[in-house]
Amino acid sequence: MVVRMRHNRGQTGSRRSHHALKTAVLSLCKDCGSPKKPHDICTVCGKYKGKQIVDVHTKIAKKNAKAKEKAKKAGK
Numbered sequence: 001m002v003v004r005m006r007h008n009r010g011q012t013g014s015r016r017s018h019h020a021l022k023t024a025v026l027s028l029c030k031d032c033g034s035p036k037k038p039h040d041i042c043t044v045c046g047k048y049k050g051k052q053i054v055d056v057h058t059k060i061a062k063k064n065a066k067a068k069e070k071a072k073k074a075g076k
């Protein structure tokens with residue numbers, strides 16, 4: 001690739017002036033009080049607007065069982 005035109009530091013800085021990261025906005029879960037993203041399911045209790053959306057306990061159990069099986073396979 002050919003560099004067509006050299007950019008000076010000012011031009012580079014101007015372009016990068018929009019690259020700063022914004023701090024994440026977090027609200028508290030009404031059910032368990034842990035911080036969560038607004039308009040999103042709580043990752044701790046799996047609820048949204050007081051309604052159970054994701055069964056977190058069975059999901060964790062399933063994940064652990066899968067990891068155990070994978071470790072077992074890798075050991076053989």
Ligand SMILES: [Zn+2]
Pocket residue numbers: 029030031032033034042043044045046047
């Ligand atoms: Zn919660």
